[in-house]
Amino acid sequence: MPEAARNGAGFWSDFGRLVRAVGRAMGVTLKNLGRKPVTVHYPDVKRLYPDRFRGILALTYDKETGEENCIGCRLCEYICPPQVIKVEMLKAEKRNFAKVFQLELYACEFCELCVQVCPTDAIIMMKSFDLATADRRELLLDKDRLHAIGLDFEPSWATGNRLRDMQAPPKPAKAPAAKGEAKESTE
Ligand code: SF4
Numbered sequence: 001m002p003e004a005a006r007n008g009a010g011f012w013s014d015f016g017r018l019v020r021a022v023g024r025a026m027g028v029t030l031k032n033l034g035r036k037p038v039t040v041h042y043p044d045v046k047r048l049y050p051d052r053f054r055g056i057l058a059l060t061y062d063k064e065t066g067e068e069n070c071i072g073c074r075l076c077e078y079i080c081p082p083q084v085i086k087v088e089m090l091k092a093e094k095r096n097f098a099k100v101f102q103l104e105l106y107a108c109e110f111c112e113l114c115v116q117v118c119p120t121d122a123i124i125m126m127k128s129f130d131l132a133t134a135d136r137r138e139l140l141l142d143k144d145r146l147h148a149i150g151l152d153f154e155p156s157w158a159t160g161n162r163l164r165d166m167q168a169p170p171k172p173a174k175a176p177a178a179k180g181e182a183k184e185s186t187e
Pocket residue numbers: 079080081082083084085103107108109110111112113114115
């Protein structure tokens with residue numbers, strides 16, 4: 001076959017392949033055109049997170065008395081693997097408080113150990129991760145900022161007391177009452 005004819009045949013076969021590829025791509029586009037989007041316009045639209053979502057950390061107030069729940073016991077500081085929590089206790093007459101509570105969120109591993117050991121559910125995780133910033137100094141959180149986060153976002157279901165209850169061995173079932181006892185009790 002002359003070379004010009006060979007070049008012409010190559011051109012048409014490439015052209016055919018191109019048309020088929022464009023056709024396939026357009027088919028996929030048309031198929032998805034009417035589908036409901038799976039994405040949302042974050043941050044204008046926010047997804048609902050599951051109850052057990054664990055996000056950023058915060059400190060809480062007692063809902064009834066309005067007092068800070070933190071008693072400054074420092075258990076969270078001791079347990080924290082990367083040692084990003086610093087607490088100083090303030091001893092008071094009726095109860096103790098945290099005089100200083102500082103958390104370096106930029107180095108937090110989100111392991112949740114601090115939440116699990118807290119006896120008063122003072123430190124919890126929130127149903128949000130919305131603290132993105134270009135300046136990591138903003139993620140050095142003091143006590144006031146941690147309390148403000150606790151008021152700004154929805155708390156996760158997973159408080160320390162609930163998590164510890166889940167880990168406790170199940171209570172033994174009550175033994176069935178003896179026949180005589182049951183009779184006595186009905187008399
Ligand atoms: S979640 Fe883990 S790493 Fe983060 S502050 Fe708590 S104990 Fe430390």
